Amino acid sequence: MLRIETASIVGDRDVCDETGVAPAIHYSSVFAAQSEQDFTAMSTRPQHPENYTRYGNPVHERVKAVMSQLEGTETALVTGSGMGAMTATLLALVRAGDHVVAQRQHYMSTANLLDGMLRRLGVEVSFVDQTDALCFARAIRKNTKLIVLESPANPLLELTDLADVAQTAKSRDVLTVADNTFASPMNQQPHALGVDIVVHSATKYLGGHHDLTGGVICTSHTLAERIWHTHVTVGSVLSPMDAWLLLRGIRTFPLRMERINQNALALAQFLCAHPDVEEVKYPGLDCHPQFALACRQMRGFGGVLTFRVKAGAEAAKRVVASLRIPQMAGSLGGVNSLAVHIATMWGGTRARTADTDAIPDDLVRYAVGIEHIDDLKDDLSQALDSGCSGG
Numbered sequence: 001m002l003r004i005e006t007a008s009i010v011g012d013r014d015v016c017d018e019t020g021v022a023p024a025i026h027y028s029s030v031f032a033a034q035s036e037q038d039f040t041a042m043s044t045r046p047q048h049p050e051n052y053t054r055y056g057n058p059v060h061e062r063v064k065a066v067m068s069q070l071e072g073t074e075t076a077l078v079t080g081s082g083m084g085a086m087t088a089t090l091l092a093l094v095r096a097g098d099h100v101v102a103q104r105q106h107y108m109s110t111a112n113l114l115d116g117m118l119r120r121l122g123v124e125v126s127f128v129d130q131t132d133a134l135c136f137a138r139a140i141r142k143n144t145k146l147i148v149l150e151s152p153a154n155p156l157l158e159l160t161d162l163a164d165v166a167q168t169a170k171s172r173d174v175l176t177v178a179d180n181t182f183a184s185p186m187n188q189q190p191h192a193l194g195v196d197i198v199v200h201s202a203t204k205y206l207g208g209h210h211d212l213t214g215g216v217i218c219t220s221h222t223l224a225e226r227i228w229h230t231h232v233t234v235g236s237v238l239s240p241m242d243a244w245l246l247l248r249g250i251r252t253f254p255l256r257m258e259r260i261n262q263n264a265l266a267l268a269q270f271l272c273a274h275p276d277v278e279e280v281k282y283p284g285l286d287c288h289p290q291f292a293l294a295c296r297q298m299r300g301f302g303g304v305l306t307f308r309v310k311a312g313a314e315a316a317k318r319v320v321a322s323l324r325i326p327q328m329a330g331s332l333g334g335v336n337s338l339a340v341h342i343a344t345m346w347g348g349t350r351a352r353t354a355d356t357d358a359i360p361d362d363l364v365r366y367a368v369g370i371e372h373i374d375d376l377k378d379d380l381s382q383a384l385d386s387g388c389s390g391g
């Protein structure tokens with residue numbers, strides 16, 4: 001088993017017999033058979049189809065090979081976005097009358113999928129406090145088919161005890177799916193902790209440059225086959241160009257993630273000591289209420305931190321607007337830092353899951369990039385000074 005730093009570079013080498021050192025982009029929506037026999041073979045292997053890009057493309061195969069190694073799963077599927085991955089997975093595994101257990105905090109569109117689309121299709125969903133593993137166990141019913149997990153969860157950086165919940169789920173014959181976007185496989189491997197399906201927005205750390213939209217589903221051959229049939233129907237297809245950009249991003253992903261982990265921890269510590277900051281939420285801080293769990297299930301703590309500005313919501317907005325290095329944009333995972341005032345970004349669009357009201361209106365999310373830490377600190381320092389001096 002190769003280490004992540006090596007697998008990200010050579011993990012796809014045996015997939016396609018091309019001689020280029022860099023992979024080719026197969027910019028074709030359809031592939032021709034060499035013979036009638038060949039066409040029959042292509043068409044009767046639905047899980048490995050090479051005849052139509054919605055079904056599969058040689059660049060997809062490379063991404064799948066690398067990602068299954070990074071997450072330690074048998075195989076992987078690629079999709080046109082993180083939401084494409086989550087939607088295909090959930091729609092494949094539940095039907096009307098089933099019950100799903102999810103967290104009180106999820107990525108906004110995931111919350112909408114659970115609270116809106118699934119309910120509309122007749123699936124019951126319970127939202128539980130993810131910081132207490134017992135809540136998941138208590139929420140399981142006779143018709144529970146799936147537990148949806150996300151750790152750390154946006155935007156309060158609360159953690160879920162993945163090993164504990166996965167073990168409970170297994171003993172009750174319930175499948176688990178974990179969104180591993182915030183941690184990334186560098187910092188956390190949910191499958192090694194017992195989770196059945198690992199989902200990613202590749203738009204974030206894996207792509208790493210804010211220039212592509214993509215998703216990945218890492219799981220067993222059996223579950224991948226089940227999900228694949230829904231995936232090709234949903235039609236969330238990764239374009240060959242974005243697949244190629246993603247592969248290129250993955251080559252440097254471990255290197256970027258190392259720097260991002262370091263920068264975020266340093267910035268979180270800096271904010272903790274700052275007089276204008278009320279509270280910092282980052283799993284790598286020993287003041288995080290779940291620091292012990294973070295150390296148990298994560299190797300690094302990721303690039304997203306949130307903090308509350310003492311002077312209140314208006315000051316928090318001014319701090320974000322005063323930042324010179326991070327642009328004001330609602331994403332994460334790229335080489336460049338981004339920052340947002342959470343309440344403004346969400347407006348009225350978030351699903352009303354159990355705990356939406358727990359999001360303070362003075363909360364700033366800072367998604368750390370790979371810039372020099374001293375420049376990030378200096379910039380944050382001047383932004384806090386000007387944002388909190390009274391506008």
Ligand SMILES: *Cc1c(COP(=O)(O)O)cnc(C)c1O
Pocket residue numbers: 081082083084107109110150154179181182200201202203204213214215
């Ligand atoms: C961005 C994100 C998604 C959705 O991914 P898209 O690629 O934008 O569809 C899902 N989960 C988390 C945690 C994310 O950050």
